[in-house]
Amino acid sequence: MSRGLTATGIEVAFGGVHALRGVDVAVEPGKVAGLIGRNGSGKTTLFNCITGFVRPTAGRTTVDGVDVTSLPPDRVVKHGIARTFQTPRVDPRATVLSAVLCGFYSRVGASFVGSLLGVPGAWREEQRLHRRAEPILERLGLAELRGREVGQLSMGLIRLVEVARCLASGARFVLLDEPAAGLTAAEQERLAEQVRAVAASGVGVLIVEHNIGLVRSLCDTATALETGRVLCAGTPEAVVRDERVMRSYLGAIGDLAATEAAA
Numbered sequence: 001m002s003r004g005l006t007a008t009g010i011e012v013a014f015g016g017v018h019a020l021r022g023v024d025v026a027v028e029p030g031k032v033a034g035l036i037g038r039n040g041s042g043k044t045t046l047f048n049c050i051t052g053f054v055r056p057t058a059g060r061t062t063v064d065g066v067d068v069t070s071l072p073p074d075r076v077v078k079h080g081i082a083r084t085f086q087t088p089r090v091d092p093r094a095t096v097l098s099a100v101l102c103g104f105y106s107r108v109g110a111s112f113v114g115s116l117l118g119v120p121g122a123w124r125e126e127q128r129l130h131r132r133a134e135p136i137l138e139r140l141g142l143a144e145l146r147g148r149e150v151g152q153l154s155m156g157l158i159r160l161v162e163v164a165r166c167l168a169s170g171a172r173f174v175l176l177d178e179p180a181a182g183l184t185a186a187e188q189e190r191l192a193e194q195v196r197a198v199a200a201s202g203v204g205v206l207i208v209e210h211n212i213g214l215v216r217s218l219c220d221t222a223t224a225l226e227t228g229r230v231l232c233a234g235t236p237e238a239v240v241r242d243e244r245v246m247r248s249y250l251g252a253i254g255d256l257a258a259t260e261a262a263a
């Protein structure tokens with residue numbers, strides 16, 4: 001059985017718009033795979049496809065060899081895939097801590113119901129989950145904010161809370177959609193450290209990111225999309241230096257130059 005998350009020959013059409021045309025992407029356990037491409041190239045559609053929000057018209061998605069193509073999102077989650085959204089989906093009235101704990105509850109649903117009903121043992125379980133959440137909050141720089149309502153935070157930090165929830169979920173594969181957007185340089189560095197730590201624990205990460213510096217420093221592999229097709233795939237270094245990628249993804253040239261000037 002092949003290990004990893006693979007999407008092979010994925011095709012998606014919205015009416016006359018071919019959002020994805022025969023896209024292949026693979027994420028190995030313990031590795032970080034980057035997905036780049038200009039706006040509208042199909043990155044989010046690929047995430048939606050892998051996680052069951054959009055049905056492909058052709059192609060196949062497998063998790064550790066098990067076919068999960070066209071399963072609905074709640075069934076895909078059970079195969080060990082968690083994701084974030086470009087516009088975070090976190091209850092703005094939840095505290096930062098409870099929003100992150102939701103990630104654990106998605107795996108141990110009974111505990112949540114138990115704690116609501118005051119079932120004996122549920123309190124101890126709750127405390128155990130708190131102890132697991134704390135290091136993630138700490139490492140992402142969210143510990144001080146644990147009691148704050150999510151809705152009071154900046155969009156960048158709300159995105160980070162969603163990342164924390166996702167990383168806390170115990171999923172074997174994590175899909176992060178532009179997690180660094182709106183973060184300060186220090187917050188981005190903490191995010192990168194945490195993603196590396198999660199990958200080092202054996203989790204496979206697929207990350208959509210426009211920040212080329214972050215892609216180069218964080219990812220083991222990269223895939224560039226253009227108008228729904230794979231333009232180029234390989235090491236991040238090879239992909240960001242590929243002439244076709246540079247031409248297609250103009251922002252990368254500026255980012256690349258800035259990264260090199262800073263190095």
Ligand SMILES: Nc1ncnc2c1ncn2[C@@H]1O[C@H](COP(=O)(O)OP(=O)(O)OP(=O)(O)O)[C@@H](O)[C@H]1O
Pocket residue numbers: 014017018019037038039040041042043044045046086
């Ligand atoms: N629900 C939809 N209905 C119709 N067209 C859609 C839908 N979702 C995406 N598209 C189209 O599919 C193409 C790919 O969009 P997608 O959002 O996947 O690109 P993206 O690379 O994630 O862009 P961005 O970086 O702006 O998020 C675009 O042409 C977009 O307009």
